[in-house]
Amino acid sequence: MPVNNRIAEMHNDMQEWRHDIHKHPELCFEEVRTAKVVAEKLRSWDIEVHEGIGVTGLVGVLKGQGNSGRTIGIRADMDALPLQELTGVPYQSIYEGKMHACGHDGHTAILLGAAKYLSETRNFDGTVHFIFQPAEEGGGGGDAMVKDGLFERFPCDGVYGLHNMPDMPKGGFHIKYGPLMASADEASVTIHGKGGHAAHPQRSIDPLMIGVQLHVALQTIVSRNVGPVDNAVVSITEFHAGTAGNIIPHDAKLSASIRTTTPEMRDMVEKRFKEICAGVAVTYGVEIEVEYRRNYPCTVNHDNETDIIVKAASAVVGANNVNTNAPVRMGSEDFSFMLEACPGAYIFLAAKDETHPHSVHHPEYDFNDEILSTGASLWAQLVEQEMPRS
Numbered sequence: 001m002p003v004n005n006r007i008a009e010m011h012n013d014m015q016e017w018r019h020d021i022h023k024h025p026e027l028c029f030e031e032v033r034t035a036k037v038v039a040e041k042l043r044s045w046d047i048e049v050h051e052g053i054g055v056t057g058l059v060g061v062l063k064g065q066g067n068s069g070r071t072i073g074i075r076a077d078m079d080a081l082p083l084q085e086l087t088g089v090p091y092q093s094i095y096e097g098k099m100h101a102c103g104h105d106g107h108t109a110i111l112l113g114a115a116k117y118l119s120e121t122r123n124f125d126g127t128v129h130f131i132f133q134p135a136e137e138g139g140g141g142g143d144a145m146v147k148d149g150l151f152e153r154f155p156c157d158g159v160y161g162l163h164n165m166p167d168m169p170k171g172g173f174h175i176k177y178g179p180l181m182a183s184a185d186e187a188s189v190t191i192h193g194k195g196g197h198a199a200h201p202q203r204s205i206d207p208l209m210i211g212v213q214l215h216v217a218l219q220t221i222v223s224r225n226v227g228p229v230d231n232a233v234v235s236i237t238e239f240h241a242g243t244a245g246n247i248i249p250h251d252a253k254l255s256a257s258i259r260t261t262t263p264e265m266r267d268m269v270e271k272r273f274k275e276i277c278a279g280v281a282v283t284y285g286v287e288i289e290v291e292y293r294r295n296y297p298c299t300v301n302h303d304n305e306t307d308i309i310v311k312a313a314s315a316v317v318g319a320n321n322v323n324t325n326a327p328v329r330m331g332s333e334d335f336s337f338m339l340e341a342c343p344g345a346y347i348f349l350a351a352k353d354e355t356h357p358h359s360v361h362h363p364e365y366d367f368n369d370e371i372l373s374t375g376a377s378l379w380a381q382l383v384e385q386e387m388p389r390s
Contacts, residue, residue, distance in 0.1 A: 002316065003373045003374055003377045004117065004373070004376070004377040006117055006120070006121070007113055007117050007376045007377050007380060008373050010113055010116060010117065011369075011372060011373050013113070014109045014113040014369075014376065015369045015372060017037075017041070017109045017112055017113075018105050018108075018109035018369065018372065019090075019091035020037070020091070021037065021078075021100065021105040021109065022089075022091050022092075022093070022100045022366075022367070023091045023092070023093060023094055024093075024095070025093050025100045026078075026079060026080055027080055027081075027082060027098060027137075028079050028135035028137060028138065028141065029055045029056055029079075029134050029135045029139055029144075030056070030079075031056045031078045031079055031134045034108070035056050035058050035078065035132065035134070038058060038060075038078070038108065038112065038132050039051055041112055041116075042060040042115060045115065045116050046119060047060040047061065047062045047115060047130070048060065048061040048062070049061075050153070050154075053145050053148050053149075053150060053153075054141055054142075054145030054146075054150070055134060055135070056078075056134040056135075056141075057078075057131070057134050057141060057144070057148075059129050059130065059131050059132070059150070059153075059154050060115060060132075061128075061129055061130075061154065062115065062118055062119055062122075062127065062128045063122075063127050064118075064124035064125050064126055064128070064387060064389070065123070065124070065125060065389055066125030066126070066389055066390065067125075068125040068387060069126070070125070070126035070127070070157055070386070070387045071126060071128075071129065071154075071155055071156050072126065072127075072156060072157060072158055072159075072160070072382065072386060072387065073129040073131050073154065073156035073158070073159035073342070073344070074111060074114065074128065074129070074130055074131065074159070074160050074379050074382075074383075075111075075131040075132075075133055075142075075159060075160070075161040075338065076104070076107040076111035076130075076132055076133065076161070077107055077108075077133050077134075077136035077141070077335075078104055078108050079134055079135050079136055079137050079139070079141070080093075080099055080100045080101070080104065080105075080137075081098070081099055081101045081102060081137055082097055082098060083097070083098070083099040083361070083363055084096070084099065084363060085098075085099035085363060086363040086364050087363075087366050089366055099363065101360060101361050101362060101365050102136075102137065102360045102361060102365075103163070103166075103351075103360060103365075105367060106164055106367035106368075106369075106371070106372065106375075107162065107163070107164070107375075108132065109372055110375035110376045111130055111132065111376075113373070113375075113376035114130075114375075114376040114377075114379035114380050114383075115128075115130050117380050118379075118380060118383060123384055123389060124383050124389060125388065125389045125390060126383075126386075126387035128383055128387075129154040129156055131154075131159070131338075133145055136333070138295075139334075140295070140296070140337070141334060142334035142336070142337040142338050143334060143337040145338075146337050146338060146341045150341075151338075151341050156344075158308065158342070158343050158345070158386075159305075159339070159343070159344035160309055160346070160347075160382065161333075161338070161346045161347075162346065162348070162349050162375060162378070163333065163346070163347075163348055163349070164348075164349050164351045164360075164367060165348040165349065165351055165352070166351045166352050166356055166358065166360060166365065166368065167352060167359050168348065168350035168352055169350055170350050170351055170352055170353045170368065170370065171317065171321055171350060172317055172321035172322060172323065173313040173321065173322045173323070173347050173348065173349055173350065174322075174323045174326035174348040174350060175309065175310060175322070175324055175326055175345070175348065176301065176327075176328065177303055177306050178300060178301060178303075179261045179262055179299070179300050179301075179328055180300065180301050180329065180346055181298065181299035181330075181331055181332055181333050181336070182231065182233070182259035182260055182261050182298060182328065182329065182330045183259065183261075183266050183294070183296060183336075184257070184259060184295045184296040184332035185259075185260075185266070185269075185270070185292065185293060185295055186256065186257060186258065186292075187256040187258060187273060187290060187291065187292045187293070188253070188254075188255055188256075188290075188291040188293075189214070189254040189255070189256070189277060189288060189289070189290050190251060190252075190253050190289040191207040191210050191211055191214070191252045191253070191281075191286055191287075191288050192207070192288070192289070193205040193206060193207030193210065193248075193250060193252065193286050194250065194286075195247065195249055195250030195251075196247075196248050197246065197247070197248070198247060198248055201248060204248040205284065205285065205286055206248050206249075207249055207250070207252035207286065208252050210280060210284045210286060211239060211241060211252040211254055213280060213284075214254065214276070214277065214288075215236050215239070215254065217276050217279075218234055218236065218256070218273065218276055219234065220276075221234050221269055225268060225269075225272055226265065230261070232258075232259065232260045232261065232265055233257070233258065233259040233260075233330055234256060234269065234273070235257045235258075236254055237255050237256060237257050238254060238255035239252070239253075240253045240254075241253070258270075258273070259330045259332065260298065261298055261328050263297070266297075266298065273290070273292065277290045296333065296334050296336055297336045297337065297340060298336060299332070299333045299335060299346055300336070300339055301339070301344075301345040301346060302339070302345060304343065305343050305344050305345040306345045308345070308382065309345045309347050309378075309382060310322055310324055312378055312381040312386075313347060313378055315385070316378050316381055317374065326348065349374065349375050350371075351368040351371050353368065353370070355368075356368045
């Protein structure tokens with residue numbers, strides 16, 4: 001089916017919902033108003049609502065016609081970013097320093113559109129769980145919902161999510177079997193040297209010089225331990241040391257962002273990172289403390305569920321407009337926690353056109369409303385395709 005006719009008729013409604021959410025952005029685990037708006041709409045369509053899952057998350061439960069025990073979960077994220085908006089649109093954020101700069105307002109509106117359509121038609125045999133997740137932007141809301149018993153309370157045969165992609169020309173979907181997005185880890189490194197007078201460096205152990213050497217050494221993890229066709233990133237993002245021009249500092253601190261695309265590579269990079277820090281410490285006779293934090297795991301699509309969503313996407317936009325060999329992206333996504341707990345798949349909805357030139361996390365980014373009906377049609381098609389009425 002192309003874009004669903006009934007969903008196309010709801011386009012203005014979805015746009016209105018999206019603009020309202022955009023105007024009132026809320027950060028990680030603060031999505032109280034957004035969750036209330038979503039819950040009120042779901043209840044008005046006779047969808048059962050369960051709130052307070054993973055702090056501010058909620059789940060809508062809709063049963064179709066028939067007695068099937070089949071279940072599908074569809075997830076949308078709700079949170080905004082700590083960013084000052086510069087779009088100048090009529091529905092611009094009314095809150096200083098908060099902005100929907102990643103399109104989660106659009107993802108929420110898309111899932112609401114699908115929920116409204118499915119509640120009207122109930123042309124399926126099974127149960128849909130509409131999962132509205134908080135705190136994707138660094139808060140780990142997906143992990144919080146899973147730990148709060150998401151899949152024990154709302155079992156799913158498969159769980160699915162999407163993200164708009166304003167760097168991909170509008171009109172299609174992009175996906176990949178297996179690893180789709182990288183893990184996101186962080187490291188904080190403190191070098192404990194020996195401070196002293198800059199005129200007498202022989203009496204000191206210079207942590208700044210050691211930090212420079214460590215920076216260079218850490219870059220060999222990717223250049224010499226990761227295959228040339230594989231993907232990993234080790235970026236030193238902060239370097240703090242010193243207080244005056246005539247003082248050799250006592251300590252130096254570095255921060256790193258680490259991205260990998262498989263669990264095995266993630267383990268290897270962490271191991272090498274710590275080994276290199278330990279080796280540099282021995283070489284220069286200092287203590288180096290490493291705090292290594294694993295945040296979001298790799299987003300890895302399951303083969304069967306990827307087949308399912310590819311079939312649904314092809315029905316909406318045509319098989320020629322569904323790219324099943326999308327490149328691995330080094331950004332991360334906490335839908336990965338749900339994919340570790342339940343089979344599922346994640347897909348990109350292309351959004352770029354001449355009126356929407358900015359990518360996500362940019363102060364002038366705005367979600368492309370023209371793809372709302374396409375996204376909602378994908379979810380409707382997936383539900384009716386996988387849980388048909390007998």
